[in-house]
Each structure stands twice: as C-alpha cells, then as structure tokens.
Amino acid sequence: MRRALLLLLAFVALPLAAAEPKPFVASYTADWKQLPFSGTAGRSLKKLDDGRWQLDFEAAMLVASLSEVSTFRVEKDTFLPQSYRFNRNGLGKGKQVELDFDWSQKQVIGNDRGEPVRLLLNRGLLDKSTYQLALQHDVATGKKSMSYQVVDGEDIETYDFRVLGEERVATQAGQVDAIKVERVRDPTQSARKTVLWFAKDWDYLLVRLHQIEKDGKEYQIMLKDGTVDGKKVVGAAQ
8 A cells, every 4th residue: 555655646737749737636535455444545736926836745554654745847838847845653663754956956855754855956956846747748748658757765867658559447436547557567576557647638637546566466546536727637437
C-alpha cells in the first residue's frame, strides 16, 4: 500500500497543449488485495497568489497515514520545483523529507530522514511530485516514451516510462477513455511493475494505478470522484 500511495503523489490534470496546470480536486480508493480493508486518498491543486502552484496530497488507511505538499512554478513549458515536504506515519518506520530548490544558487538543500541533502540543481531536475506533472504533460502531447531526473533521497535517479496504448477504465465516476502507461524498469534489477491510466477527456487526470511488488503483493488505486477546473468528472454510463 505504501508504494502504491506514494506513486499516486502529485498526479494532476494538465491541458493538451501546454504545461500550465488546471486546478483540481480528486479522491481515490486504494485496495490492498492481501488485507481485508481499503484506504482513501485525496489530492488537490491550486494556484497561489504569487504565481506558484501548490499540490497537496493526503492518504489514510487503518495502520498508516501520509501527507505531501509540493510547490512549483511553470516557465516556458517547464516545471520548476520550489519546495517539497513529505511525512509518513505507520507502515514501519516513519519518514520525513524537506527539500528546497534554490534556483538562484543552483542547489537543492534539505534533509531526508534526518540525513542532509545538498545537490546541484539544473533545469529539468524534478521532485517526486513534479516529475509526475511532467509525465502527464508529455503523455498529453503525444510522446510515447519519457525519462525524468528525480531527486530520490540523497541521489538523482532516472525514471523511465512508456505508453502502452488506449483503454477504457470503469471508475466510480463512470467509464473513461484513458492512456495506459507503464514504468520501465530493468527486470534484472527489479521485479516491481507499475501501470497507470490517464483520462483523455479530463486533462489526463490519473484514474487508475495498479502495482505488483517484487514479493507478488498487488495494489490498486481507482478514481472515486473529482473535479477539473471546476467541472465534475463524469464518465460514460457503465
């Protein structure tokens, strides 16, 4: 459940031809097939008075909770992260991450679970929320394969994705036509599998996520309801 919820962090709706996001509110159900209970998650995106965007995420289940807040700017079709905060309780050890992106000094400064983080900041480097915004934007513009440089702990990791095609997804909000995308991993390094579906008619809002862990455990996240730019997400009748 933890990794599946983390993957949900910061998936938002984006218009077809530009990186400028649209404000949204979305709620999801999260099911872990090995446990007899499910979790819930809520996400929202809003524009701040100073021109930055703020993405909030909260998730809760019987034994754990987590929250994440990211701020970023959009400049010339590029996402520029400004700050990243993450907090998790339960599911083993707790975790806290605080990162600030200082574009004037070209540095990422902060801490990850008490360990200091200081990295060189170049245009294109993203946090664990904003890379997903870039992914949705690239899917919306028709790209078939994508690669992102992401701050992951004290390192910079490469996250690769590819488009698998189109598929209709049955959600609680109705059936939606979606683009199916998978995370590309080296099978000799990881047996984990992640597949995501983005709604074509709702600015590529995440509507479903399915993950299989290396130990075979499965997680499913599904859209419950939401609004994009003030419009309620409504799919076709099931």
